[in-house]
Amino acid sequence: MxxxxxxxxxxxxxxxxxxxxxxxxxxxxxxxxxxxxxxxxIADLDVATGEVFLNGQHRKxxxxxDWRKRVRFVAADSTWWFDHVDEHFRxxxxxxxxxxxxxxxxxxxxxxxSKLSTGERQRLAFLRAIADEPxxxxxxxxxxxxxxxxxxxLEEMIEQVKANGTIVFIASHHxxxxxxxGPKEILFTKxxxxxxxx
Amino acid sequence: xxxxNLSFFDLALASSLILINGGISFALGLGLERTLLINxxxxxxxxxxxxxxxxxxxxxxxxxxxxxxxxxxxxxxxREILSRQTHQLKGINAYGLGAxxxxxVGFICTLFAIFLLVQPEPWYSPRYFLPILGMIIGNTMTGIxxxxxxxxxxxxxxxxxIEDRLSLGEPRFIALGDHVxxxxxxxxxPIINAMAASGIISLPxxxxxxxxxxxxxxxxxxxxxxxxxxxxxxxxxxxxxxVVGMVYLLTDERHRLRLERLKEKR
Numbered sequence: 001m002x003x004x005x006x007x008x009x010x011x012x013x014x015x016x017x018x019x020x021x022x023x024x025x026x027x028x029x030x031x032x033x034x035x036x037x038x039x040x041x042i043a044d045l046d047v048a049t050g051e052v053f054l055n056g057q058h059r060k061x062x063x064x065x066d067w068r069k070r071v072r073f074v075a076a077d078s079t080w081w082f083d084h085v086d087e088h089f090r091x092x093x094x095x096x097x098x099x100x101x102x103x104x105x106x107x108x109x110x111x112x113x114s115k116l117s118t119g120e121r122q123r124l125a126f127l128r129a130i131a132d133e134p135x136x137x138x139x140x141x142x143x144x145x146x147x148x149x150x151x152x153x154l155e156e157m158i159e160q161v162k163a164n165g166t167i168v169f170i171a172s173h174h175x176x177x178x179x180x181x182g183p184k185e186i187l188f189t190k191x192x193x194x195x196x197x198x
Numbered sequence: 199x200x201x202x203n204l205s206f207f208d209l210a211l212a213s214s215l216i217l218i219n220g221g222i223s224f225a226l227g228l229g230l231e232r233t234l235l236i237n238x239x240x241x242x243x244x245x246x247x248x249x250x251x252x253x254x255x256x257x258x259x260x261x262x263x264x265x266x267x268x269x270x271x272x273x274x275x276x277r278e279i280l281s282r283q284t285h286q287l288k289g290i291n292a293y294g295l296g297a298x299x300x301x302x303v304g305f306i307c308t309l310f311a312i313f314l315l316v317q318p319e320p321w322y323s324p325r326y327f328l329p330i331l332g333m334i335i336g337n338t339m340t341g342i343x344x345x346x347x348x349x350x351x352x353x354x355x356x357x358x359x360i361e362d363r364l365s366l367g368e369p370r371f372i373a374l375g376d377h378v379x380x381x382x383x384x385x386x387x388p389i390i391n392a393m394a395a396s397g398i399i400s401l402p403x404x405x406x407x408x409x410x411x412x413x414x415x416x417x418x419x420x421x422x423x424x425x426x427x428x429x430x431x432x433x434x435x436x437x438x439x440x441v442v443g444m445v446y447l448l449t450d451e452r453h454r455l456r457l458e459r460l461k462e463k464r
Contacts, residue, residue, distance in 0.1 A: 043365060044452050064453040069367035079359035081376070128366070 002071075002136055002167050004042065007050035011037045014050060015186065015193050019167050021135075024158070024181040027171040029188025035171045036075075038188070039138040042169070043073035054135060072134035076141040078125030080113035085124060093131045102127070102153050118145040126154060136167045143177070155180060201411055213238070252328070261322040268308075268331050272301050275335045279343040279440075285350040285460045291447055292461070296342055299439035304335040307432040315424060333404065333425050334432045337389060341433035342440035345385030349444050350460065352377045360455060370453045374445055385437030389430050396426065 001020055008014035012034030019025060027035045041048035044064050052059045052071075059067045082088055086109040089095050096106045102123045108116070116124065122145045129137065142158070143151035155177070162168055170181050178185065187194045216238050223230040255263045276297025286292040308331040312318065318326045353360065356377065363373035371378065396402050404425060408418035450456050 045361060045365060045454055047450075047454065063369075064451075065364075065367045065369045068365060072367075073365045075358075075362065075365070077358075079356075079362045081359055081363065132367070 001053075001055060003051075003053040005051040005053075007038070007041055007048050007052065009037065009041060009046060009048040012041075012188060012193060013038070013048070015195075017186070017195055019184075021165040021167060022162050023184065024162055024168040024170060026178050026181055026185040027169055027188070028173075028178065028185055033188035034193075035188050036140050038186075038193075039140060039169055039171060040073055042136070042138055043068055043071050045073055069132060070134055071136040071138070072129050073138040074125060074129040074140060074142065076122075076144050077118075078121050078128075080116075080121070083112055085109050085111050085113060085116070088124075088128055089131055095127070098127050098157075099124075101157055103150060119147070119150060122146060123150065123154060126157070130157075130161055130166075133164075134166070136169070137161065138169045140171045141173070142170060143172075143174070213242075252324070255324045255328075259320070259323060261320075264322040264324045264327050267324070267328060268305075271328075271332060272304055272335060273297065275304075275339045276300055279339055279346070282343040283347055283350070285347075285354060285463060287447060288459055288461050291459075295443050295447065296339075296346065296440060299342055299436055299443060300335055300339060303338050303432050303436040303439065304331055306435070307334045307338075307428050311424065311428055329404070330425070330428070334428055337429040338432040338436040340388055341385040341437040344388070345381045345437040345441045346444050348384040349377055349381035349441050350448070352380060353448060353455070354457065354460075357455065357457065364453060364455070370445065370449045373453075374449075378441055378445060381441045382437055385441065386433055389433045393426060393430065396422075402426075 001018065004015055004017040004019075006014040006016055015038065017025075027039065029035050037046055040046040042052060044052075044059060044067055054067075054070055059071075062070075080088060086095060095109055099106060099108065104120060104123055108120065108124075113121075122142070126139075126142060137158075139158070143154055146154060158168055158170070158181070168181070170177060172178060172181075183197055185196050187196055216234065220231050220234055222228070223234060251267070255267055276293060279296030279300065280286065280293050283292070287295065308327065311330050312321050312327060316326055316330070321327075353374070360373050360377075364370070392400075402422050402425075405418045405422040408421060409415055413421075448456055448459060
């Protein structure tokens with residue numbers, strides 16, 4: 001269970017929220033309302049006041065990097081620091097098998113990262129983020145660069161990690177996704193944050 | 199020792215060479231005449247002044263005067279580091295990081311040389327203390343300044359990449375590993391290159407000076423080597439201190455990047 005108590009900084013909040021294992025939450029609101037900042041703050045990438053617990057453990061009792069091994073923020077656009085795709089993954093990770101689930105060609109694993117398309121990068125960044133099985137995923141517009149078909153595949157995979165007990169936050173503008181990954185949503189408005197059950 | 203004193207007439211004659219400089223600038227329309235004039239006057243005044251200051255301090259031979267001038271030298275060199283930073287930290291750290299690193303390294307290396315190597319009597323003899331310190335901080339300053347500048351510039355450029363690495367659970371020194379390495383290399387490169395060039399392409403200034411003043415070339419070489427070792431060690435220590443210190447100041451204990459601690463670009 002993830003508990004968020006009065007999480008707040010100069011852009012958003014305060015937000016208080018409880019999420020059970022395997023639940024997903026839609027994070028919605030106009031651009032600039034603090035959706036991304038909110039998710040970054042949960043991963044402790046942005047400074048914020050308030051408390052966050054994962055399975056009863058306060059994040060301050062964990063080193064920041066251990067917290068981020070469990071609570072993973074995934075930005076809408078990704079960067080790659082090694083030359084080739086597969087260097088960004090653990091050797092024992094079943095990369096090709098998972099790439100196939102997102103209809104990515106197997107030969108992509110050996111490609112130079114500069115050859116990847118935006119959509120390929122977004123799907124591979126998703127795989128990179130779930131490879132070490134974090135317990136909470138904070139996805140910032142995870143299908144923004146994908147066509148309908150690939151977006152559908154990625155959504156299936158999100159359902160799959162949810163089924164394994166992962167908590168998933170999804171910042172999204174798509175009504176379809178909101179319907180699919182409700183029933184809970186956090187709505188960011190200019191002044192306020194509300195937690196709704198749809 | 200046979201040592202030929204220069205008269206002020208000799209100096210005036212030598213300075214006429216600057217006129218050639220001015221003439222070229224005028225003829226080609228480089229517009230450097232004014233800067234050239236100001237800098238020539240500035241250099242002459244600065245050097246004459248430090249000559250008199252040193253003469254005064256040499257006559258005192260007191261630890262207070264020696265250490266006092268040493269501290270002023272470090273303070274001024276600290277300002278030099280600051281002025282070379284494109285992205286400066288906010289507040290006292292902007293000056294403090296470079297100057298305190300330089301202070302520690304400058305004094306460690308100088309005291310090492312004074313107490314273990316040269317061993318002058320008394321230890322605070324300004325003839326040894328001040329030139330050795332000056333050569334160490336003059337070079338270490340470059341390493342610290344270059345290292346810090348390379349680090350902040352590359353962190354600003356790769357902000358997104360570093361945050362992606364932090365998001366994946368990498369500690370700050372892993373996520374910033376490549377940037378730290380590049381900054382350290384850049385800081386140490388000038389002294390490493392200078393070591394290769396000295397003796398073939400350039401005769402270092404101190405050795406030249408000693409040879410002119412009548413010291414046996416082998417003895418002059420030994421001093422020069424000692425200084426080069428001190429400078430190389432000092433630059434390595436100083437660059438490490440400046441770069442690692444900068445990583446700590448640009449991140450926090452939760453391994454977050456804190457680039458808001460840098461001033462907006464000048």
